[in-house]
Amino acid sequence: MAYSDKVLDHYNNPRNVGSLDKKDPNVGTGMVGAPECGDVMKLQIKVNEQTGLIEDAKFKTFGCGSAIASSSLATEMLKGKTVDEALAIQNTVIVNELSLPPVKIHCSVLAEDAIKAAISDYKQKQAAHKPALEPAVA
Amino acid sequence: MKTPIYLDNHATTPMDPRVLDAMLPYFTEKFGNAASRNHSFGWESEVAVENARKQIASLIGASPKEIIFTSGATESNNLAIKGVAEMYAERGNHIITAATEHKAVLDTCKHLEKRGYRVTYLPLQQNGLIDLEMLKAAFTDKTILVTIMYANNEIGVIQPIAEIGRMCKERGVLFHTDAVQAVGKVPVNVIADNIDILSLTGHKIYGPKGVGALYVRRRNPRVQITSQMDGGGHERGMRSGTLNVPGIVGLGEACAIAQKEMAEEAKRLGYLRDKLRNKLEAELDEVYINGTMEHHLPNNLNISFAYVEGESLLMGINDIAVSSGSACTSATLEPSYVLKALGAGDDIAHSSIRFGLGRFNTEEEVDYAAAKVIDVVRKLRELSPLYEMAKEGVDLSKVQWAAH
Numbered sequence: 114m115a116y117s118d119k120v121l122d123h124y125n126n127p128r129n130v131g132s133l134d135k136k137d138p139n140v141g142t143g144m145v146g147a148p149e150c151g152d153v154m155k156l157q158i159k160v161n162e163q164t165g166l167i168e169d170a171k172f173k174t175f176g177c178g179s180a181i182a183s184s185s186l187a188t189e190m191l192k193g194k195t196v197d198e199a200l201a202i203q204n205t206v207i208v209n210e211l212s213l214p215p216v217k218i219h220c221s222v223l224a225e226d227a228i229k230a231a232i233s234d235y236k237q238k239q240a241a242h243k244p245a246l247e248p249a250v251a
Numbered sequence: 252m253k254t255p256i257y258l259d260n261h262a263t264t265p266m267d268p269r270v271l272d273a274m275l276p277y278f279t280e281k282f283g284n285a286a287s288r289n290h291s292f293g294w295e296s297e298v299a300v301e302n303a304r305k306q307i308a309s310l311i312g313a314s315p316k317e318i319i320f321t322s323g324a325t326e327s328n329n330l331a332i333k334g335v336a337e338m339y340a341e342r343g344n345h346i347i348t349a350a351t352e353h354k355a356v357l358d359t360c361k362h363l364e365k366r367g368y369r370v371t372y373l374p375l376q377q378n379g380l381i382d383l384e385m386l387k388a389a390f391t392d393k394t395i396l397v398t399i400m401y402a403n404n405e406i407g408v409i410q411p412i413a414e415i416g417r418m419c420k421e422r423g424v425l426f427h428t429d430a431v432q433a434v435g436k437v438p439v440n441v442i443a444d445n446i447d448i449l450s451l452t453g454h455k456i457y458g459p460k461g462v463g464a465l466y467v468r469r470r471n472p473r474v475q476i477t478s479q480m481d482g483g484g485h486e487r488g489m490r491s492g493t494l495n496v497p498g499i500v501g502l503g504e505a506c507a508i509a510q511k512e513m514a515e516e517a518k519r520l521g522y523l524r525d526k527l528r529n530k531l532e533a534e535l536d537e538v539y540i541n542g543t544m545e546h547h548l549p550n551n552l553n554i555s556f557a558y559v560e561g562e563s564l565l566m567g568i569n570d571i572a573v574s575s576g577s578a579c580t581s582a583t584l585e586p587s588y589v590l591k592a593l594g595a596g597d598d599i600a601h602s603s604i605r606f607g608l609g610r611f612n613t614e615e616e617v618d619y620a621a622a623k624v625i626d627v628v629r630k631l632r633e634l635s636p637l638y639e640m641a642k643e644g645v646d647l648s649k650v651q652w653a654a655h
Binding site: 153 | 558559560562563566567577586596597598601633634635636637638639647652653
């Protein structure tokens with residue numbers, strides 16, 4: 114199978130590889146996929162408390178070149194977005210940007226799932242961290 | 252050294268120039284139909300075909316009359332299994348094979364199942380070998396055929412063929428072996444190995460594609476098979492169709508060269524394979540060899556690099572041609588059924604690479620491949636969340652994965 118130039122570029126020069134501190138309340142971690150299925154993505158976001166914008170994103174991926182490229186691209190897209198804007202990112206954007214063939218669409222779906230999982234983790238942590246801001250009983 | 256480097260010699264081999272030289276005249280000036288009995292053009296071709304038959308028979312310890320020409324191993328396997336099933340239908344309807352056979356055998360067996368035959372698919376031991384006790388238990392009074400490959404195309408494990416053949420003989424059951432990976436690589440002898448029917452092909456032994464052969468025993472017992480194609484009754488009535496004379500000449504020459512050079516070549520390739528293995532094992536942690544190395548083709552290495560997905564590895568070593576058991580490299584998106592049959596776990600299958608060394612590989616190429624693989628595996632492990640977790644001491648088998 115021939116890879117698109119953009120997939121090759123992300124594979125050869127993956128952006129934002131690495132890990133953020135899982136315990137930081139401003140960091141959300143999403144881990145999706147399974148080793149038996151041949152792909153696992155870990156995607157993390159760090160949200161700036163003042164601006165509410167995603168100031169950093171990191172990934173690590175076990176998977177084919179298209180899975181690596183999808184998650185690498187996802188971290189690029191996340192930076193500078195609000196959490197709500199990030200939630201609206203759809204896999205089709207990744208498919209188009211990377212020119213993924215039909216058999217590789219699941220890689221982009223996994224990347225979208227990873228974004229949603231990271232945001233969900235972030236929101237849970239925030240809720241647990243700042244209970245005082247919203248009174249539990251009206 | 253030229254790139255890309257070809258290390259996928261189980262898929263196919265480049266043709267030996269000596270084979271091509273032997274074939275060339277039979278495309279042009281020596282074009283006769285080997286079945287033309289009444290003029291010199293036909294005689295010339297017939298002589299060439301009979302010479303090839305001798306060369307092939309000699310390599311496997313058979314008599315020339317026991318060699319039937321086909322279009323390749325897929326046809327040979329189909330002809331052997333369907334031909335025996337039809338011919339011996341009155342005696343029984345049970346066939347024994349193994350889960351790790353080539354699709355040409357497995358799908359032929361499945362076809363027969365639909366037509367009322369019963370097939371036992373033996374599982375393999377973790378080391379890739381057939382469990383002979385299981386085979387023994389699988390025989391019934393309806394068993395007419397056992398078909399087990401000589402050496403596996405993915406993991407290179409060589410089965411105890413002589414022992415399997417003896418067990419079949421004792422029970423009056425015919426024994427067929429798909430020997431495409433073994434012939435010309437390791438000594439194969441149909442008498443010593445108790446083989447009744449054997450498939451081989453040209454393009455795995457530095458010969459041409461599109462030509463193969465089936466050995467069909469004529470004595471002790473005299474094996475009969477029902478032809479699968481109607482026509483002129485060529486090849487003792489077992490396989491009709493005008494003989495592919497240039498291809499047959501090439502297959503014969505490939506066998507003659509193999510017979511002469513096999514011992515030396517096996518030693519050389521075994522040395523290179525071991526060097527490759529030792530380098531990979533010395534430089535990388537958590538690499539696993541698939542299939543026992545004790546009963547193994549000298550030119551094969553199937554190895555899994557834990558926490559690295561096979562297709563992404565192939566992408567990184569794109570100037571080296573190898574295969575992976577990873578699902579992503581297969582049309583079906585299923586990881587290697589051979590590795591799964593060993594109970595290796597899908598993750599090990601996804602991480603596997605098959606190296607197949609061949610006659611024209613040099614030590615320089617193997618050194619280059621080893622260095623490149625080590626480099627890319629390291630890079631991909633930096634990218635791998637699984638490697639990170641394993642290094643943190645997380646037991647990956649206990650993690651609740653969100654399977655998709």
